[in-house]
Amino acid sequence: MEKKKFETGLTPEEEEILVGLRKKGRRTLIVNYILQALTLMTAIASLIVFFVDDSRGLDITINHIFQCVGALVVLNIPMLISRKFRCYIPAFITVTLYVFAFAHFVLGEIYRAYDHVFLYDKILHTTGGVIFAILSFSVIWLLNNSESKKIKLSPFFIVLFTFCFTMTVEYVWELVEFGVDRLFGANMQRWQDGITQLPDGSYVTSPAYGSGLKDTMTDMIMNVLGCLVVCIIAYVGMRRKPNWFINKVILTEKQFRRIVLEKRSETMVEVPQESSDAAEKHADAGAAAPESAEKHADDVAGMADKSKTQGESK
Numbered sequence: 259m260e261k262k263k264f265e266t267g268l269t270p271e272e273e274e275i276l277v278g279l280r281k282k283g284r285r286t287l288i289v290n291y292i293l294q295a296l297t298l299m300t301a302i303a304s305l306i307v308f309f310v311d312d313s314r315g316l317d318i319t320i321n322h323i324f325q326c327v328g329a330l331v332v333l334n335i336p337m338l339i340s341r342k343f344r345c346y347i348p349a350f351i352t353v354t355l356y357v358f359a360f361a362h363f364v365l366g367e368i369y370r371a372y373d374h375v376f377l378y379d380k381i382l383h384t385t386g387g388v389i390f391a392i393l394s395f396s397v398i399w400l401l402n403n404s405e406s407k408k409i410k411l412s413p414f415f416i417v418l419f420t421f422c423f424t425m426t427v428e429y430v431w432e433l434v435e436f437g438v439d440r441l442f443g444a445n446m447q448r449w450q451d452g453i454t455q456l457p458d459g460s461y462v463t464s465p466a467y468g469s470g471l472k473d474t475m476t477d478m479i480m481n482v483l484g485c486l487v488v489c490i491i492a493y494v495g496m497r498r499k500p501n502w503f504i505n506k507v508i509l510t511e512k513q514f515r516r517i518v519l520e521k522r523s524e525t526m527v528e529v530p531q532e533s534s535d536a537a538e539k540h541a542d543a544g545a546a547a548p549e550s551a552e553k554h555a556d557d558v559a560g561m562a563d564k565s566k567t568q569g570e571s572k
Contacts, residue, residue, distance in 0.1 A: 286352045287337075293360045294333055300364055301326035322368050329363035345510040351392055358385055383477045386431075387424055387484025394423035395492050396507035403513065413496035417489045424485040425478075432474055439470075448473040 304322035308314060336352045339345065362382055365371045371378045398419050402411050411419075435446035445451070449470030495502050 286349045286356070289353055289356055290333055290337070293356055294330060297326050297329045297333070297360065297364055300368060304368070325363045325367045329359050332359035332363070343510065345508055347508050348506055351389075351396070351508075354385070354389055358382065358389055379473075380476065380480045383428075383480040384484040387428065387481035388488055390424045390427045391420050391485040391488035395420040395488060399503060399507050400510070400513065413493050416496065417493045420492065421485055421489050424481070428478055428481040432477065435474075
């Protein structure tokens with residue numbers, strides 16, 4: 259135990275806080291395991307349906323298996339990062355990412371919630387903007403508060419990086435949707451929704467600008483709105499209360515120990531300052547005591563002289 263104290267430089271109470279952060283992260287594993295089990299059950303059900311009903315087609319079954327594999331990969335990314343880099347990822351980030359992955363790959367792509375649930379696609383794009391904004395802000399905030407003092411970004415540039423990173427991710431995702439639609443004839447950008455084939459073989463679109471363009475631009479707008487909410491909260495928080503983000507962003511064990519040690523050193527500096535102030539007050543009180551005693555002696559002597567004078571006059 260003593261060896262552990264010497265290596266980490268933390269008291270048992272501080273080590274208990276660190277262990278508590280780890281346990282708090284492990285609680286999210288319950289959600290993770292449930293969603294992984296549901297994903298595996300969906301993949302197995304898709305295989306069973308394929309062997310029972312041949313009319314559905316092999317391509318649909320392969321797409322379902324592919325979506326399930328993608329969901330399982332995303333669901334395991336936070337755990338791999340946490341173990342590899344020995345860092346603490348807040349529960350609300352991991353749970354939001356888990357639900358987002360399951361909602362997209364399984365509910366959206368396999369059970370086609372994108373087609374049957376009103377504004378489902380827009381809700382997920384808004385949530386995606388929030389998730390990637392939080393992740394990018396966590397990373398840049400973590401680097402900006404690292405041990406290296408060479409570069410320190412202002413709150414404005416941290417938020418600017420967060421916004422640009424999130425928009426880049428959204429742009430790349432729209433390119434992926436465009437590529438999948440063109441290569442495999444999919445309908446990720448909903449370009450088929452507004453097309454009508456005429457008897458002569460030509461096509462017309464219901465919106466003049468095309469349903470695919472409308473879907474893409476609406477997705478990007480919703481992503482921007484989700485990102486802006488995180489950026490505004492992050493900027494106001496960094497300007498008013500920077501330490502508020504310590505347990506709400508990604509935090510490595512090394513950085514946690516450094517923050518605890520810094521707080522301890524600040525406490526040690528404040529304690530001697532309070533002791534010196536108390537010593538000065540005590541010294542002032544000690545210096546005032548002789549003066550008070552001398553004044554009291556003068557008053558007693560004055561009263562004695564006054565009594566003596568009155569006795570002589572009698």
